[in-house]
Amino acid sequence: MKIHNAFRLGIFGGLGVLIALLIGGAFASLATILTYIGAAIFIALGLDPLISWLESRKWPRWAAILTVLVGVLGMFAGLVFAIIPVVIEQSNKLITQVTEYVTNPESLDQLLGQIQSVIPVEVLDVRAAADDLLTYLTDPDNLTQIGGGVLAVSVSIATGIFGALIILILTLYFTASLGSIKRSLYRLVPRSRREKFIGIAEQVSHAVGRYVVGQVSLALINGVASFIFLTSIGAAYPALFAFIAFLFSLVPLVGTLSGSILIVATQLLVNPDSTITVIAAGIWYLVYMQIEAYVLSPNIMNRAVKVPGVVVVIAALIGGTLLGILGALIAIPVAASIIIVINQVVVPRLEEK
Numbered sequence: 001m002k003i004h005n006a007f008r009l010g011i012f013g014g015l016g017v018l019i020a021l022l023i024g025g026a027f028a029s030l031a032t033i034l035t036y037i038g039a040a041i042f043i044a045l046g047l048d049p050l051i052s053w054l055e056s057r058k059w060p061r062w063a064a065i066l067t068v069l070v071g072v073l074g075m076f077a078g079l080v081f082a083i084i085p086v087v088i089e090q091s092n093k094l095i096t097q098v099t100e101y102v103t104n105p106e107s108l109d110q111l112l113g114q115i116q117s118v119i120p121v122e123v124l125d126v127r128a129a130a131d132d133l134l135t136y137l138t139d140p141d142n143l144t145q146i147g148g149g150v151l152a153v154s155v156s157i158a159t160g161i162f163g164a165l166i167i168l169i170l171t172l173y174f175t176a177s178l179g180s181i182k183r184s185l186y187r188l189v190p191r192s193r194r195e196k197f198i199g200i201a202e203q204v205s206h207a208v209g210r211y212v213v214g215q216v217s218l219a220l221i222n223g224v225a226s227f228i229f230l231t232s233i234g235a236a237y238p239a240l241f242a243f244i245a246f247l248f249s250l251v252p253l254v255g256t257l258s259g260s261i262l263i264v265a266t267q268l269l270v271n272p273d274s275t276i277t278v279i280a281a282g283i284w285y286l287v288y289m290q291i292e293a294y295v296l297s298p299n300i301m302n303r304a305v306k307v308p309g310v311v312v313v314i315a316a317l318i319g320g321t322l323l324g325i326l327g328a329l330i331a332i333p334v335a336a337s338i339i340i341v342i343n344q345v346v347v348p349r350l351e352e353k
Helices: 002-029 031-056 061-103 105-118 126-138 140-187 191-232 238-249 255-270 275-304 309-352
Strands: none
Touching: 031 061, 031 140, 031 191, 031 309, 061 140, 140 191, 191 238, 191 255, 191 275, 191 309, 238 255, 255 275
16 A cells, blocks of 8 residues: 555656646746746836826826827837937948958058057057957858857847837837736735735835836936047947947946947047047046946935845846846846835744744
8 A cells, every 4th residue: 555655656746847847848938938028027117107107297097108108119219210220320330440451451450550559568469369360260160150150140130129029019018008917916815915915016016117217217328428428529430339338238237337348449449540539438438437336326226226235236146147138137126126025024024923
Protein backbone atom coordinates (compact mmCIF):
# COMPACT_ATOMS: atom_id res chain seq x y z
CA MET A 1 0.00 0.00 0.00
CA LYS A 2 2.85 2.37 0.79
CA ILE A 3 4.51 1.61 -2.55
CA HIS A 4 1.26 2.38 -4.35
CA ASN A 5 0.98 5.77 -2.58
CA ALA A 6 4.62 6.58 -3.35
CA PHE A 7 4.06 5.74 -7.01
CA ARG A 8 0.96 7.95 -7.12
CA LEU A 9 2.89 10.77 -5.45
CA GLY A 10 5.66 10.45 -8.04
CA ILE A 11 3.16 10.54 -10.90
CA PHE A 12 1.49 13.69 -9.59
CA GLY A 13 4.85 15.28 -8.81
CA GLY A 14 6.10 14.56 -12.34
CA LEU A 15 2.92 15.98 -13.84
CA GLY A 16 3.33 19.09 -11.69
CA VAL A 17 6.89 19.60 -12.92
CA LEU A 18 5.78 19.03 -16.53
CA ILE A 19 2.97 21.58 -16.21
CA ALA A 20 5.37 24.08 -14.64
CA LEU A 21 7.80 23.61 -17.55
CA LEU A 22 4.98 24.07 -20.05
CA ILE A 23 3.84 27.26 -18.34
CA GLY A 24 7.42 28.53 -18.23
CA GLY A 25 7.86 27.75 -21.93
CA ALA A 26 4.62 29.56 -22.74
CA PHE A 27 5.76 32.65 -20.84
CA ALA A 28 9.12 32.51 -22.64
CA SER A 29 7.38 32.30 -26.01
CA LEU A 30 5.11 35.21 -25.09
CA ALA A 31 7.93 37.30 -23.60
CA THR A 32 7.84 39.87 -26.42
CA ILE A 33 4.05 40.23 -26.30
CA LEU A 34 4.11 40.53 -22.50
CA THR A 35 6.81 43.19 -22.84
CA TYR A 36 4.61 45.17 -25.23
CA ILE A 37 1.66 44.89 -22.85
CA GLY A 38 3.76 45.87 -19.85
CA ALA A 39 5.20 48.89 -21.65
CA ALA A 40 1.73 50.00 -22.79
CA ILE A 41 0.32 49.72 -19.25
CA PHE A 42 3.35 51.59 -17.94
CA ILE A 43 2.78 54.47 -20.38
CA ALA A 44 -0.98 54.46 -19.76
CA LEU A 45 -0.35 54.86 -16.03
CA GLY A 46 1.96 57.74 -16.91
CA LEU A 47 -0.83 59.45 -18.85
CA ASP A 48 -3.38 58.90 -16.07
CA PRO A 49 -2.12 61.85 -13.94
CA LEU A 50 -2.77 64.17 -16.91
CA ILE A 51 -6.31 62.83 -17.18
CA SER A 52 -6.82 63.25 -13.43
CA TRP A 53 -5.46 66.81 -13.61
CA LEU A 54 -7.95 67.70 -16.34
CA GLU A 55 -10.75 66.08 -14.31
CA SER A 56 -9.76 68.23 -11.33
CA ARG A 57 -10.35 71.24 -13.61
CA LYS A 58 -14.01 70.14 -14.01
CA TRP A 59 -13.46 68.36 -17.33
CA PRO A 60 -15.69 65.34 -18.01
CA ARG A 61 -13.65 62.16 -17.94
CA TRP A 62 -14.44 61.30 -21.55
CA ALA A 63 -13.26 64.76 -22.65
CA ALA A 64 -10.08 64.47 -20.56
CA ILE A 65 -9.30 61.03 -22.02
CA LEU A 66 -10.03 62.23 -25.56
CA THR A 67 -7.82 65.30 -25.11
CA VAL A 68 -4.90 63.27 -23.77
CA LEU A 69 -5.21 60.66 -26.52
CA VAL A 70 -5.36 63.34 -29.22
CA GLY A 71 -2.29 64.93 -27.64
CA VAL A 72 -0.43 61.62 -27.70
CA LEU A 73 -1.34 61.02 -31.33
CA GLY A 74 -0.38 64.61 -32.17
CA MET A 75 3.02 64.22 -30.51
CA PHE A 76 3.58 60.92 -32.32
CA ALA A 77 2.60 62.50 -35.66
CA GLY A 78 4.82 65.49 -34.98
CA LEU A 79 7.70 63.17 -34.13
CA VAL A 80 7.20 61.23 -37.35
CA PHE A 81 6.60 64.13 -39.75
CA ALA A 82 8.71 66.92 -38.22
CA ILE A 83 11.58 65.59 -36.13
CA ILE A 84 12.26 62.19 -37.70
CA PRO A 85 12.88 63.54 -41.25
CA VAL A 86 15.44 66.00 -39.88
CA VAL A 87 17.07 63.26 -37.84
CA ILE A 88 17.16 60.93 -40.87
CA GLU A 89 18.62 63.68 -43.07
CA GLN A 90 21.35 64.48 -40.58
CA SER A 91 21.99 60.77 -40.02
CA ASN A 92 22.52 60.31 -43.78
CA LYS A 93 24.92 63.24 -43.81
CA LEU A 94 26.78 61.76 -40.87
CA ILE A 95 27.06 58.37 -42.58
CA THR A 96 28.25 60.05 -45.80
CA GLN A 97 30.87 62.03 -43.91
CA VAL A 98 32.15 58.97 -42.06
CA THR A 99 32.21 56.98 -45.32
CA GLU A 100 34.24 59.74 -46.99
CA TYR A 101 36.78 59.65 -44.18
CA VAL A 102 37.11 55.89 -44.45
CA THR A 103 37.36 55.68 -48.25
CA ASN A 104 39.69 58.69 -48.71
CA PRO A 105 43.18 57.90 -47.35
CA GLU A 106 44.20 61.56 -47.18
CA SER A 107 41.07 62.59 -45.31
CA LEU A 108 41.43 59.62 -42.98
CA ASP A 109 45.08 60.43 -42.29
CA GLN A 110 44.20 64.06 -41.61
CA LEU A 111 41.32 63.01 -39.33
CA LEU A 112 43.53 60.66 -37.33
CA GLY A 113 46.12 63.39 -36.91
CA GLN A 114 43.53 65.87 -35.67
CA ILE A 115 42.11 63.35 -33.21
CA GLN A 116 45.60 62.50 -31.99
CA SER A 117 46.21 66.20 -31.34
CA VAL A 118 43.38 66.12 -28.80
CA ILE A 119 44.18 62.71 -27.24
CA PRO A 120 47.72 62.19 -25.86
CA VAL A 121 49.65 59.30 -27.40
CA GLU A 122 50.26 57.89 -23.92
CA VAL A 123 46.50 57.48 -23.52
CA LEU A 124 45.72 56.11 -26.98
CA ASP A 125 47.74 55.68 -30.16
CA VAL A 126 44.99 56.59 -32.62
CA ARG A 127 46.85 55.47 -35.75
CA ALA A 128 47.72 52.08 -34.28
CA ALA A 129 44.12 51.61 -33.16
CA ALA A 130 42.89 52.54 -36.67
CA ASP A 131 45.32 50.08 -38.27
CA ASP A 132 44.11 47.31 -35.96
CA LEU A 133 40.51 48.15 -36.82
CA LEU A 134 41.21 48.09 -40.58
CA THR A 135 43.02 44.76 -40.22
CA TYR A 136 40.03 43.35 -38.40
CA LEU A 137 37.56 44.67 -40.98
CA THR A 138 39.51 43.30 -43.96
CA ASP A 139 39.63 39.76 -42.56
CA PRO A 140 37.16 37.64 -44.62
CA ASP A 141 35.98 35.71 -41.55
CA ASN A 142 35.25 38.94 -39.72
CA LEU A 143 33.43 40.36 -42.76
CA THR A 144 31.03 37.42 -42.62
CA GLN A 145 30.36 38.03 -38.96
CA ILE A 146 29.93 41.76 -39.52
CA GLY A 147 27.48 41.11 -42.38
CA GLY A 148 25.44 38.84 -40.14
CA GLY A 149 25.55 41.47 -37.42
CA VAL A 150 24.35 44.20 -39.79
CA LEU A 151 21.46 41.98 -40.90
CA ALA A 152 20.58 41.27 -37.27
CA VAL A 153 20.65 45.00 -36.49
CA SER A 154 18.38 45.72 -39.47
CA VAL A 155 15.91 43.09 -38.32
CA SER A 156 16.06 44.50 -34.78
CA ILE A 157 15.31 48.02 -36.07
CA ALA A 158 12.32 46.76 -38.08
CA THR A 159 11.10 44.79 -35.06
CA GLY A 160 11.52 47.85 -32.87
CA ILE A 161 9.44 50.01 -35.22
CA PHE A 162 6.71 47.35 -35.33
CA GLY A 163 6.85 47.03 -31.55
CA ALA A 164 6.54 50.81 -31.13
CA LEU A 165 3.36 50.83 -33.22
CA ILE A 166 1.91 47.92 -31.23
CA ILE A 167 2.75 49.68 -27.95
CA LEU A 168 1.12 52.89 -29.22
CA ILE A 169 -2.10 51.07 -30.13
CA LEU A 170 -2.20 49.19 -26.82
CA THR A 171 -1.48 52.43 -24.94
CA LEU A 172 -4.51 54.08 -26.54
CA TYR A 173 -6.74 51.17 -25.51
CA PHE A 174 -5.37 50.96 -21.96
CA THR A 175 -5.59 54.73 -21.45
CA ALA A 176 -9.21 54.81 -22.59
CA SER A 177 -10.24 51.84 -20.45
CA LEU A 178 -7.93 52.18 -17.44
CA GLY A 179 -10.77 53.11 -15.10
CA SER A 180 -12.89 50.11 -16.06
CA ILE A 181 -9.87 47.79 -15.81
CA LYS A 182 -9.19 49.02 -12.27
CA ARG A 183 -12.82 48.57 -11.24
CA SER A 184 -12.85 45.03 -12.62
CA LEU A 185 -9.71 44.14 -10.69
CA TYR A 186 -11.04 45.69 -7.49
CA ARG A 187 -14.17 43.51 -7.68
CA LEU A 188 -11.99 40.40 -7.43
CA VAL A 189 -10.87 41.45 -3.93
CA PRO A 190 -13.07 40.40 -0.97
CA ARG A 191 -15.34 43.20 0.20
CA SER A 192 -13.79 43.24 3.69
CA ARG A 193 -10.36 44.06 2.24
CA ARG A 194 -11.42 45.96 -0.84
CA GLU A 195 -11.23 49.49 0.56
CA LYS A 196 -7.66 49.08 1.82
CA PHE A 197 -6.61 47.33 -1.39
CA ILE A 198 -8.04 50.16 -3.50
CA GLY A 199 -6.16 52.73 -1.43
CA ILE A 200 -2.83 50.93 -1.87
CA ALA A 201 -3.46 50.24 -5.57
CA GLU A 202 -4.24 53.91 -6.23
CA GLN A 203 -1.06 54.98 -4.44
CA VAL A 204 0.95 52.55 -6.56
CA SER A 205 -0.63 53.66 -9.84
CA HIS A 206 -0.13 57.32 -8.96
CA ALA A 207 3.52 56.67 -8.08
CA VAL A 208 4.10 54.94 -11.43
CA GLY A 209 2.33 57.73 -13.31
CA ARG A 210 4.28 60.48 -11.58
CA TYR A 211 7.52 58.63 -12.24
CA VAL A 212 6.80 58.38 -15.98
CA VAL A 213 5.96 62.09 -16.15
CA GLY A 214 9.11 62.96 -14.20
CA GLN A 215 11.42 60.84 -16.36
CA VAL A 216 9.95 62.19 -19.61
CA SER A 217 10.32 65.73 -18.22
CA LEU A 218 14.02 65.14 -17.52
CA ALA A 219 14.49 63.72 -21.02
CA LEU A 220 12.74 66.69 -22.63
CA ILE A 221 14.87 69.13 -20.66
CA ASN A 222 18.04 67.36 -21.80
CA GLY A 223 16.89 67.19 -25.43
CA VAL A 224 15.83 70.84 -25.67
CA ALA A 225 18.88 72.12 -23.78
CA SER A 226 21.18 70.00 -25.97
CA PHE A 227 19.63 71.34 -29.16
CA ILE A 228 19.91 74.96 -28.02
CA PHE A 229 23.51 74.60 -26.82
CA LEU A 230 24.78 72.51 -29.75
CA THR A 231 23.21 74.97 -32.19
CA SER A 232 24.72 77.95 -30.39
CA ILE A 233 28.29 76.57 -30.53
CA GLY A 234 27.98 75.51 -34.18
CA ALA A 235 28.15 71.76 -33.48
CA ALA A 236 27.42 69.32 -36.29
CA TYR A 237 23.93 67.81 -36.59
CA PRO A 238 22.32 69.44 -33.51
CA ALA A 239 18.83 67.99 -34.13
CA LEU A 240 20.17 64.45 -34.41
CA PHE A 241 22.24 64.67 -31.24
CA ALA A 242 19.45 66.41 -29.32
CA PHE A 243 17.15 63.52 -30.26
CA ILE A 244 19.83 61.07 -29.09
CA ALA A 245 20.14 62.99 -25.80
CA PHE A 246 16.36 62.77 -25.32
CA LEU A 247 16.20 59.03 -26.00
CA PHE A 248 19.15 58.15 -23.78
CA SER A 249 17.84 60.31 -20.92
CA LEU A 250 14.71 58.15 -20.74
CA VAL A 251 16.92 55.45 -19.20
CA PRO A 252 17.57 56.23 -15.52
CA LEU A 253 21.03 56.51 -13.95
CA VAL A 254 23.27 55.67 -16.93
CA GLY A 255 21.21 57.08 -19.80
CA THR A 256 22.42 60.68 -19.66
CA LEU A 257 26.04 59.63 -19.15
CA SER A 258 25.98 57.17 -22.06
CA GLY A 259 24.28 59.64 -24.39
CA SER A 260 26.71 62.42 -23.47
CA ILE A 261 29.75 60.23 -24.15
CA LEU A 262 28.29 59.16 -27.51
CA ILE A 263 27.52 62.73 -28.54
CA VAL A 264 30.93 64.15 -27.59
CA ALA A 265 32.81 61.23 -29.19
CA THR A 266 30.84 61.59 -32.41
CA GLN A 267 31.44 65.35 -32.46
CA LEU A 268 35.15 64.60 -32.25
CA LEU A 269 34.78 62.33 -35.26
CA VAL A 270 32.62 64.53 -37.52
CA ASN A 271 33.91 67.93 -36.43
CA PRO A 272 37.65 67.44 -35.80
CA ASP A 273 38.62 70.84 -37.26
CA SER A 274 36.96 72.65 -34.37
CA THR A 275 38.61 71.39 -31.20
CA ILE A 276 36.97 74.20 -29.24
CA THR A 277 33.51 72.94 -30.23
CA VAL A 278 34.31 69.42 -29.05
CA ILE A 279 35.76 70.68 -25.75
CA ALA A 280 32.77 73.00 -25.25
CA ALA A 281 30.38 70.07 -25.81
CA GLY A 282 32.31 67.94 -23.31
CA ILE A 283 32.27 70.69 -20.68
CA TRP A 284 28.57 71.32 -21.31
CA TYR A 285 27.58 67.72 -20.66
CA LEU A 286 29.81 67.49 -17.59
CA VAL A 287 28.08 70.56 -16.15
CA TYR A 288 24.63 69.40 -17.24
CA MET A 289 25.05 65.99 -15.62
CA GLN A 290 25.88 67.68 -12.32
CA ILE A 291 22.85 69.97 -12.63
CA GLU A 292 20.61 67.01 -13.47
CA ALA A 293 21.97 64.85 -10.65
CA TYR A 294 21.88 67.49 -7.90
CA VAL A 295 19.18 69.96 -8.97
CA LEU A 296 16.75 68.70 -11.63
CA SER A 297 16.41 65.03 -10.71
CA PRO A 298 15.95 65.54 -6.93
CA ASN A 299 13.35 68.29 -7.42
CA ILE A 300 11.41 66.42 -10.11
CA MET A 301 11.73 62.79 -9.05
CA ASN A 302 11.38 63.31 -5.28
CA ARG A 303 7.91 64.65 -5.96
CA ALA A 304 7.15 61.62 -8.09
CA VAL A 305 8.53 58.65 -6.17
CA LYS A 306 10.10 58.78 -2.72
CA VAL A 307 12.71 56.05 -3.00
CA PRO A 308 16.10 56.07 -1.22
CA GLY A 309 19.07 56.58 -3.51
CA VAL A 310 20.63 53.19 -2.78
CA VAL A 311 17.33 51.47 -3.60
CA VAL A 312 17.18 53.38 -6.91
CA VAL A 313 20.64 52.13 -7.90
CA ILE A 314 19.97 48.52 -6.87
CA ALA A 315 16.52 48.46 -8.52
CA ALA A 316 17.86 49.87 -11.79
CA LEU A 317 20.72 47.34 -11.86
CA ILE A 318 18.40 44.40 -11.19
CA GLY A 319 15.78 45.58 -13.67
CA GLY A 320 18.35 46.22 -16.39
CA THR A 321 19.91 42.79 -15.87
CA LEU A 322 16.58 40.95 -16.03
CA LEU A 323 14.68 42.87 -18.72
CA GLY A 324 17.20 45.19 -20.36
CA ILE A 325 16.18 48.80 -21.04
CA LEU A 326 12.51 48.16 -20.21
CA GLY A 327 13.55 46.64 -16.89
CA ALA A 328 15.67 49.67 -16.06
CA LEU A 329 12.72 51.93 -16.88
CA ILE A 330 10.17 50.14 -14.70
CA ALA A 331 12.52 49.12 -11.88
CA ILE A 332 12.26 52.36 -9.91
CA PRO A 333 8.43 52.59 -9.88
CA VAL A 334 8.30 48.88 -9.01
CA ALA A 335 10.64 49.56 -6.09
CA ALA A 336 8.43 52.48 -5.04
CA SER A 337 5.37 50.22 -5.22
CA ILE A 338 7.07 47.58 -3.04
CA ILE A 339 7.97 50.25 -0.48
CA ILE A 340 4.34 51.44 -0.44
CA VAL A 341 3.08 47.88 0.13
CA ILE A 342 5.62 47.30 2.90
CA ASN A 343 4.68 50.55 4.67
CA GLN A 344 0.93 50.05 4.25
CA VAL A 345 0.63 46.29 4.83
CA VAL A 346 3.69 44.60 6.30
CA VAL A 347 4.70 47.21 8.87
CA PRO A 348 1.19 47.62 10.39
CA ARG A 349 0.89 43.82 10.78
CA LEU A 350 4.25 43.68 12.51
CA GLU A 351 3.19 46.50 14.83
CA GLU A 352 0.06 44.55 15.83
CA LYS A 353 2.08 41.53 17.00
